[in-house]
Amino acid sequence: MGRTLAEKVWDAHVVRRAEGEPDLLYIDLHLLHEVTSPQAFDGLRQAGRRVRRTDLTIATEDHNTPTLDVDKPIADPVSRAQIETLRKNAAEFGVRIHSLGDVEQGIVHVVGPQLGLTQPGMTVVCGDSHTATHGAFGALAFGIGTSQVEHVLATQTLPMAPFKTMAVTVEGDLPEGVGAKDLILAVIARIGTGGGQGYVIEYRGQAIRNLSMEGRMTVCNMSIEAGARAGMIAPDETTFAYLNGRPHAPQGADWDAAVAYWKGLATEADAVFDKEVVIDAAELSPFVTWGTNPGQGAPLGESVPDPVAIEDPVERAAARKAIAYMGLTAGQKLRDIAVDTVFVGSCTNGRIEDLREVAGIIKGRKVADGVRMLVVPGSVRVSLQAVSEGLDKVFTDFGAEWRYAGCSMCLGMNPDQLAPGERSASTSNRNFEGRQGKGGRTHLVSPQVAAATAVLGHLAAPADLSTAGV
Amino acid sequence: MEAFTTHTGTAVPLRESNVDTDQIIPAHWLKKVTRDGFEDGLFEAWRKNPEFVLNQPERAGATVLVAGPDFGTGSSREHAVWALQNYGFKTVISARFADIFRGNSQKGGLLTVVLPQETVERLWALTEADPTAEITVDLVDRQVRAGELVADFEIDDYTRWRLLEGLDDIGLTLRHEEDITSFEATRPTWLPRTQPVG
Ligand code: SF4
Numbered sequence: 001m002g003r004t005l006a007e008k009v010w011d012a013h014v015v016r017r018a019e020g021e022p023d024l025l026y027i028d029l030h031l032l033h034e035v036t037s038p039q040a041f042d043g044l045r046q047a048g049r050r051v052r053r054t055d056l057t058i059a060t061e062d063h064n065t066p067t068l069d070v071d072k073p074i075a076d077p078v079s080r081a082q083i084e085t086l087r088k089n090a091a092e093f094g095v096r097i098h099s100l101g102d103v104e105q106g107i108v109h110v111v112g113p114q115l116g117l118t119q120p121g122m123t124v125v126c127g128d129s130h131t132a133t134h135g136a137f138g139a140l141a142f143g144i145g146t147s148q149v150e151h152v153l154a155t156q157t158l159p160m161a162p163f164k165t166m167a168v169t170v171e172g173d174l175p176e177g178v179g180a181k182d183l184i185l186a187v188i189a190r191i192g193t194g195g196g197q198g199y200v201i202e203y204r205g206q207a208i209r210n211l212s213m214e215g216r217m218t219v220c221n222m223s224i225e226a227g228a229r230a231g232m233i234a235p236d237e238t239t240f241a242y243l244n245g246r247p248h249a250p251q252g253a254d255w256d257a258a259v260a261y262w263k264g265l266a267t268e269a270d271a272v273f274d275k276e277v278v279i280d281a282a283e284l285s286p287f288v289t290w291g292t293n294p295g296q297g298a299p300l301g302e303s304v305p306d307p308v309a310i311e312d313p314v315e316r317a318a319a320r321k322a323i324a325y326m327g328l329t330a331g332q333k334l335r336d337i338a339v340d341t342v343f344v345g346s347c348t349n350g351r352i353e354d355l356r357e358v359a360g361i362i363k364g365r366k367v368a369d370g371v372r373m374l375v376v377p378g379s380v381r382v383s384l385q386a387v388s389e390g391l392d393k394v395f396t397d398f399g400a401e402w403r404y405a406g407c408s409m410c411l412g413m414n415p416d417q418l419a420p421g422e423r424s425a426s427t428s429n430r431n432f433e434g435r436q437g438k439g440g441r442t443h444l445v446s447p448q449v450a451a452a453t454a455v456l457g458h459l460a461a462p463a464d465l466s467t468a469g470v
Numbered sequence: 471m472e473a474f475t476t477h478t479g480t481a482v483p484l485r486e487s488n489v490d491t492d493q494i495i496p497a498h499w500l501k502k503v504t505r506d507g508f509e510d511g512l513f514e515a516w517r518k519n520p521e522f523v524l525n526q527p528e529r530a531g532a533t534v535l536v537a538g539p540d541f542g543t544g545s546s547r548e549h550a551v552w553a554l555q556n557y558g559f560k561t562v563i564s565a566r567f568a569d570i571f572r573g574n575s576q577k578g579g580l581l582t583v584v585l586p587q588e589t590v591e592r593l594w595a596l597t598e599a600d601p602t603a604e605i606t607v608d609l610v611d612r613q614v615r616a617g618e619l620v621a622d623f624e625i626d627d628y629t630r631w632r633l634l635e636g637l638d639d640i641g642l643t644l645r646h647e648e649d650i651t652s653f654e655a656t657r658p659t660w661l662p663r664t665q666p667v668g
Contacts, residue, residue: 015653016646021628024643026653028661036547038503047640052650058664064501078501085503096664117662129546129570145548145574147639155643157650161573161626193488194540194566227543229569254660261658293488293543314487314539314587411497432492432544434515 002268004165005234006200009140009265013123015157022159028122028139030152031108032059032095034086035413036127040150041089051093052156058117059090059097062107063413067376067403070100079414093153106379106405109133109347113217114381116246120235120262125152130347130429131230132223136216137243138235138265140200143224163229164274166199167267170207172281177462179357180215181349181427181446183207183279184222185287185297191277193295196228199275202267203233207281213242214353221348222429225294234266286461288334289431289444291322296431298334300449300461306330325433326441327421334459337443341424342373342400342454343436344447346410349427350378352385354447359394361451361462365470367399368457374416375400376408400454412437425453471579473636477560478606479533481597481616482523489537490544491571495553508553528601535562536593536605542571551578561607563614565590576629577639583607583614589621609633 003011016024030053037059044050051057064079074080083100090097098104104111109130112118120138125131127149134141144158152158168187188195201223203216211219216233223231240259243249250258289297290304296319298305304323307330310316323330328337344350344358355377367373375395377383383405386392395402409416410428418424418440427450431442443459452460455470499511516522523529535554541564542550551574554562562580565587575582585593596617597603605616609630614621632639643650 016649024646024649026650026657028657029664035500039505039548042503042505049640055663055665076501082501082503117664119662122661127546127548129544143546143570145546145551145570145577147548147574147577151640151643154640155647155650156654157643159639159643193543194568197566197569224570227540227568248662248664250660250662257658258660293490318487413497413500430490430492430544432490434496435492438496438515 002271004267004271004273005138005202005232005265006140006163006165009121009123012121022161024157025123025160026157027125027152028056029112029117029124030057031112031124031126031131032057032086032149033062033108033128034082035063036146037089037149038082038085039146040127040153041093043150044093044153049154051095051153054094056156057095057153059086059095060105060108060111061086061098061100063407063411065100065406066414067406067408067416070404076415103380106381107347107350107407109221110351110378110382113137114246114379116243116249119243119249119258120239121265125158129224130221132228133217133221133347135220135223135230135232136213137239138232138262140230140232142230163200164198166196166201166228166275166277167273168201168203168277168279169205170203170279170281171205172207173210174207174281174284177448178284178286179446179448180211180218182284182287184219185289185294185444186284187279188222188226188295189287189297190279191226193225193293194227196223196226199228201226201228201231203231208233209236212353213238214351217351218348222294225429235262286446286449288449288459290326290328290334291319292325292431292433293322294429294431294444296322297444300334300459302334304328304330304332304334336458338458339423339425339443339453340371341418341422342371342450343409343424343426343428344374344450345376345378345408346428347378348429349447350376350382352382354427355382355386355391356389357447358451359391361448362398362455363394365398365455367454371454371457373400373454374403374409376403377405380405409436411435425450425459471636471638474560474579474581474609474633476606476608476610477533478604479560480531480602481534481536481593481605482529482532483594483597484523484535484537485594487538488540488543491542491547491550492544494542494550495547500547500549505552506556508549509556512553512557531558533558533560534605534607535559536590536597537562537564538590539565539587541567543568546570546574548574548578551575551580555580563590563593576633579633579636581607581609581633583623585614585621585623589619592619
């Protein structure tokens with residue numbers, strides 16, 4: 001029986017296999033940021049250990065960094081202490097770091113791919129659950145906890161329990177105006193926030209093949225919101241074209257050898273997945289969340305569900321609670337939900353294509369009265385590219401705030417937060433209670449929906465703009 | 471890491487599903503650079519409500535958390551485990567845990583016990599009716615006992631052994647350092663290195 005992509009990558013990294021023990025896997029790339037690493041470095045120091053492979057390790061500052069006044073010292077003393085701790089640790093242990101102000105700084109999951117450090121067939125880990133993003137390249141990439149960060153720093157390996165495989169096949173073509181974000185929100189609503197637990201998901205099918213690398217990253221990024229260990233897409237010409245010429249991509253004869261290897265990674269025709277989900281792309285439409293977990297979503301054309309109609313008692317209670325927290329009423333049309341904030345950014349949708357998409361929709365229009373819009377590029381490189389294309393001007397002319405790179409309002413660890421009761425349409429990945437600020441209410445949306453929502457002031461898709469005559 | 475063999479204590483019945491790590495420990499607590507002092511951040515938003523189960527005086531000193539399904543979803547923050555431990559919890563029972571949370575808790579010695587939802591419901595009923603009711607989580611026999619209730623649970627042998635012995639994973643791995651070194655010799659040379667280029 002043939003093997004799947006995930007099984008091939010796993011097998012190629014087994015350092016040690018022993019009966020009754022988890023496999024010991026080698027890690028090709030370890031990404032660090034300021035939030036989940038301090039206690040790990042502390043552990044090394046206490047045990048007198050060093051970083052085994054500084055040449056496979058890289059750090060960036062993203063979660064706490066401000067997106068305004070970045071040339072001044074960070075105002076929040078605790079954020080500042082955490083970032084300074086990372087800088088001190090990187091210097092002490094000899095780890096490459098991209099600090100605030102550096103041209104390669106940005107969200108860890110945007111930085112790795114854009115440097116060409118994320119490549120097919122690799123194992124990639126980071127103390128961050130959205131590490132799944134890197135699976136878009138056909139890498140096996142998973143989020144780990146701080147103890148595991150310490151383990152990888154010390155040994156460059158991780159003992160890992162085996163996983164199950166799931167195929168999510170999206171057949172056919174996505175309709176006009178429906179993108180990667182809508183697709184993954186629909187997948188999560190279908191399988192549920194726990195549906196992927198224990199699985200590595202491989203996204204397949206024509207609609208996935210047709211996605212750009214950036215769209216593929218959006219899809220894989222949110223695998224964790226379905227509970228999956230990781231999400232992957234087999235590498236193909238789109239992957240190779242994206243990588244070719246990147247700073248850390250192989251060159252010359254190495255490139256040829258690498259491509260030959262990468263081509264052999266695809267799931268074999270007779271491989272069997274433990275679970276299969278098939279979705280018809282033609283049935284998808286712009287998708288938004290109404291609740292407080294990413295599985296509580298629906299097509300934009302529908303309404304807030306009535307909990308009474310939900311059969312599962314646990315789900316019903318969760319829906320009831322979410323609707324109350326979100327300040328909505330059952331049966332309310334999703335399009336009637338007015339927002340006061342629109343956030344464009346994060347490791348889900350803070351890349352250049354996302355910004356282009358948004359700019360294309362809002363160009364020549366004005367932000368709705370009373371709506372605040374924040375556009376936060378995922379990295380400094382993305383920011384520079386946007387400026388070179390004049391996108392920053394489009395955003396500011398529209399009435400949006402154009403900010404410096406970082407995680408920003410995705411999780412509100414820096415000053416970019418929702419006030420209690422405020423409501424956002426956000427291109428990020430989590431709508432948990434208080435995620436974007438205490439008492440804040442989040443609707444997860446695609447960049448296209450974010451843009452149209454900013455114009456109209458209520459949840460909307462670009463097609464609504466011509467209907468509304470704006 | 472502290473070894474875990476058998477633990478008996480009173481419980482907090484948490485009738486919530488999908489308790490994500492942002493609820494367990496909100497993001498602003500993540501700025502700390504130590505492993506302790508997270509107890510006040512545990513369920514911080516919910517604790518503002520005087521009715522919240524953790525605020526009930528009879529729950530003081532409870533060490534067993536009995537939660538709804540899909541406990542620990544969301545971010546990979548290990549601070550969620552530390553917050554539970556700092557508060558005094560030794561073990562969490564649920565019908566389903568998020569994978570990363572489960573991994574983190576096993577690393578840190580917080581035992582996560584998976585029981586069917588109907589057993590969880592019985593534990594809720596029991597501990598709601600009598601806050602002094604004790605639950606015993608016996609890792610040696612892989613069994614949970616409370617009142618009349620006896621329920622077996624599964625846990626893989628390796629994790630169980632590590633928890634019983636209180637063994638540190640890094641030390642265990644470093645016993646196989648030679649295997650790591652020989653694996654490294656076989657890695658293709660074109661794999662990327664993070665050293666700055668150009
Ligand atoms: S953008 Fe959001 S999800 Fe992504 S790494 Fe930053 S905080 Fe995490």
